[in-house]
Amino acid sequence: MRVDNNRFPRLPWIILGLGILFLAIGSYIGLFVAPPEALMGQVQRIMYVHVPTAWNALLAMTFAFVCAVIFLFKSDWKWDARMEAAIEVGVVLAFLLCCQGAIWAKPTWGVWWDWDPRLTTTAVLLFAFLGILALRKFVDDPARRAIWSAVATIIAYVDVPIVYYSVRWWNSLHQLQSSPSTVSRQFWLPLRMNAFGILFLMTAFIMLRARVASMRLEQELVPPPVGESV
Amino acid sequence: MTEPTASDAMRRKTRRFMIAAFAAAIAAFLVIAYGGISKNLVYYWTPTDLHAAGNKAYGATIRLGGMVAPHSVKGRNGVSGLEFDVKDATGIVHVKSSGVPPQMFRENIGVVVEGTMTRSGYFQCNRLMVSHNNEYRAPKAGHAVNKEELQKLMKSTEGLKD
Numbered sequence: 001m002r003v004d005n006n007r008f009p010r011l012p013w014i015i016l017g018l019g020i021l022f023l024a025i026g027s028y029i030g031l032f033v034a035p036p037e038a039l040m041g042q043v044q045r046i047m048y049v050h051v052p053t054a055w056n057a058l059l060a061m062t063f064a065f066v067c068a069v070i071f072l073f074k075s076d077w078k079w080d081a082r083m084e085a086a087i088e089v090g091v092v093l094a095f096l097l098c099c100q101g102a103i104w105a106k107p108t109w110g111v112w113w114d115w116d117p118r119l120t121t122t123a124v125l126l127f128a129f130l131g132i133l134a135l136r137k138f139v140d141d142p143a144r145r146a147i148w149s150a151v152a153t154i155i156a157y158v159d160v161p162i163v164y165y166s167v168r169w170w171n172s173l174h175q176l177q178s179s180p181s182t183v184s185r186q187f188w189l190p191l192r193m194n195a196f197g198i199l200f201l202m203t204a205f206i207m208l209r210a211r212v213a214s215m216r217l218e219q220e221l222v223p224p225p226v227g228e229s230v
Numbered sequence: 231m232t233e234p235t236a237s238d239a240m241r242r243k244t245r246r247f248m249i250a251a252f253a254a255a256i257a258a259f260l261v262i263a264y265g266g267i268s269k270n271l272v273y274y275w276t277p278t279d280l281h282a283a284g285n286k287a288y289g290a291t292i293r294l295g296g297m298v299a300p301h302s303v304k305g306r307n308g309v310s311g312l313e314f315d316v317k318d319a320t321g322i323v324h325v326k327s328s329g330v331p332p333q334m335f336r337e338n339i340g341v342v343v344e345g346t347m348t349r350s351g352y353f354q355c356n357r358l359m360v361s362h363n364n365e366y367r368a369p370k371a372g373h374a375v376n377k378e379e380l381q382k383l384m385k386s387t388e389g390l391k392d
Contacts, residue, residue: 020263037370040334040362047366073247075241109359110332114342117273143240145248154251165263171295173271173342175364184368 001221003077003214005207012207019200026193034186041109047187050100051178052195057097058160060090063127063206065157068150077217080146083153085209089202094126105191109173118168118174125163128156142220144194190212239348274342277321280353294323294353295342295361303337316341316353323347326353334360 030048037044067083070076101119102112113119132152139145162169167176180188261267272279274295280287294316302315312327325343335341335358344357 022284038367039339040366044366063372064341068251069248072251075237075244108332108334108362109358110334111359114359116271117271145347147244150244151247151251152252154248155255155258158262159253161259162262169275170271173273173295173359175362178364178366182363182365184366186368187366 001077001223003081003217003221005078005081005210005214012204015200015207016204019197019202019204021197022193022200026190026197029193030190034190037187040108041195043104046100048106048190048194049198050097050104051191052198053093053100055195056198057090057093058163059199060086060093060202060206061125061157061160064090064129064153065160068153068157070194071146071150072154077142077146077182077221078214081213081217082143082206082210083150084213085206087132087149087153088209089205091126091133093108093198093202094122094129098122098126115174116173117170118163118172121159121166125149125156125159128159129153132156142217181206257266276318277323278318279314279321280323280347287348288349291344291346293342293344294355295324295340296321296323298335298337298339298341300337311318312358313352316343325355326352327358329358331358332360334362 026048034045034048036042048082064083064086067079067086071079071083098119103123105114106112130150135147135152136145139148164177166172167174183191253386275283275287275295277294277296280292280294289382296316296318299315299317299322299351302313304313305311312329312331314325314327318321325345327345329341340361340363342359342361343353343355344359348354
């Protein structure tokens with residue numbers, strides 16, 4: 001059985017190259033061209049990776065959610081492979097997000113971590129999707145694995161809007177979302193360059209990882225040879 | 231030959247799962263968003279909340295959040311312990327803290343302090359956290375962040391002793 005996630009074999013590599021380029025230029029501007037923040041000084045520069053990582057982690061989870069819905073709607077294995085890829089990349093981004101956040105928090109807040117609503121809901125998100133990856137490892141039957149993990153993904157996705165709104169719904173240590181009006185103009189360019197850089201990297205990794213998942217699925221879905229008992 | 235991508239039976243089955251998953255997800259979201267969790271789960275009390283809580287504020291470990299009132303900071307150098315007032319729009323609480331505050335600590339900045347309200351009328355803080363708002367500003371011309379300030383910021387990673 002064909003599970004085709006490889007219609008444009010060279011595309012992910014091109015996107016990967018673009019991602020590295022954007023991230024390199026954005027980080028250079030962020031580290032050497034943009035001024036330090038008035039109050040926080042140099043530490044604020046971690047924003048240029050922290051905020052793009054946050055946006056893209058939520059975006060990867062959103063794509064996983066879309067894949068889950070399409071898989072359940074169409075029963076097309078292609079989307080199971082894509083979901084697996086998106087969750088994996090999303091989990092890596094969410095983990096990086098927590099690490100970057102801790103590194104930023106120590107010199108500004110004075111603590112590495114606190115059970116603030118934003119941090120707690122983000123940790124829940126990380127572990128929920130990590131759990132789905134574990135679930136996928138434990139289930140051998142591809143159909144059950146796909147259905148269960150798609151259902152789990154749709155339910156776990158509920159946490160994404162909660163992460164986003166946590167800083168508005170509750171008192172929190174974490175600041176509210178920034179907007180162009182709360183961020184000096186000199187900080188916009190590196191922030192946006194890196195946002196696209198990480199978006200491209202994420203896209204390329206999801207495409208490549210989906211290929212690997214597709215190849216594995218193709219093997220798993222081969223019907224047993226005729227005349228042989230199973 | 232193998233079957234096409236999906237049989238109708240399989241598709242019917244997965245669609246039922248989809249509906250069930252959506253029902254569960256929407257229910258969960260509604261409970262969290264409108265079920266009052268945002269009122270029942272409180273990360274910190276404001277000075278006003280703390281005053282309103284009356285006797286419940288004494289003895290229990292609580293978090294208090296607000297702004298450091300201007301001209302209220304005493305003992306900044308850690309000789310006699312740190313004291314300051316935390317205020318919100320309508321309330322003010324006097325806070326005593328031991329240990330060195332994070333470098334970001336200053337007047338008019340947001341703080342979250344963990345500790346307990348004492349009968350003597352001040353808040354004994356065991357853990358002091360500074361919160362930064364969502365504004366990021368380039369330094370004004372002529373007030374660049376200088377080297378000394380930078381080194382202080384680096385040192386601040388040692389932060390509070392727990």
